[in-house]
Amino acid sequence: METATTGAQSSGDNAWMLVCAALVLMMTGPGLALFYGGLVRKKNVLGTMMQSFVLMAVITVLWAFYGYSLAFSEGTPFFGNFTHALLRGVGTLPNADYAGTIPQQTFMLFQLMFAIITPALITGAFAERMKFSVMLIFTVLWATVIYFPLAHMVWGKGGFLNAALGGRVPALDFAGGTVVHIASGFSALVCAMWPRCRP
Numbered sequence: 001m002e003t004a005t006t007g008a009q010s011s012g013d014n015a016w017m018l019v020c021a022a023l024v025l026m027m028t029g030p031g032l033a034l035f036y037g038g039l040v041r042k043k044n045v046l047g048t049m050m051q052s053f054v055l056m057a058v059i060t061v062l063w064a065f066y067g068y069s070l071a072f073s074e075g076t077p078f079f080g081n082f083t084h085a086l087l088r089g090v091g092t093l094p095n096a097d098y099a100g101t102i103p104q105q106t107f108m109l110f111q112l113m114f115a116i117i118t119p120a121l122i123t124g125a126f127a128e129r130m131k132f133s134v135m136l137i138f139t140v141l142w143a144t145v146i147y148f149p150l151a152h153m154v155w156g157k158g159g160f161l162n163a164a165l166g167g168r169v170p171a172l173d174f175a176g177g178t179v180v181h182i183a184s185g186f187s188a189l190v191c192a193m194w195p196r197c198r199p
Contacts, residue, residue, distance in 0.1 A: 024110070028055070029052050032052045033050075033052035034049070035124075036052065039127065040127050051132070055119055059116045062144070068084055069083055087108065097165060115147060115148075117180065118183060119147065121181075125188035126191045126192070
């Protein structure tokens with residue numbers, strides 16, 4: 001009876017997390033794509049919308065190659081190591097440090113959705129003012145230097161701002177306020193003020 005109950009809970013938790021991951025993905029495309037597309041001139045609508053959709057692919061590749069590992073592997077207080085590079089060891093067994101009732105693959109997928117939407121939020125700051133190729137380079141560098149280490153510091157085991165899992169500073173970030181919103185907001189402000197990004 002206990003085994004059946006545990007299995008049912010795990011299946012329900014897994015299904016709910018996959019639904020939540022899909023909803024977060026829909027916030028980027030079509031959500032942000034349509035929102036930012038509606039804020040620009042007619043000639044730039046397609047380009048602005050494509051930024052959101054292309055970021056889905058770019059960040060997914062980075063996340064699989066090294067992003068998830070830098071964010072959620074144990075390492076220094078500021079970034080993880082490459083234990084899970086290329087998603088090595090990310091399987092159907094739960095990771096008790098993060099989510100003990102769902103497969104680590106589901107946890108990885110759910111966190112990927114936040115990694116996608118965070119740089120997509122920044123694109124509104126330089127809509128119509130940055131070349132597409134420059135935006136891609138900026139996003140790769142920003143995700144690698146800012147997002148992945150910050151995600152580790154706040155959410156990762158041993159992260160500097162995650163006292164609950166062995167870090168030094170007790171920071172509570174239930175809804176991504178630090179990793180997603182503060183990081184993208186300040187980065188967008190810098191992009192808006194940067195001389196080369198001005199109209």
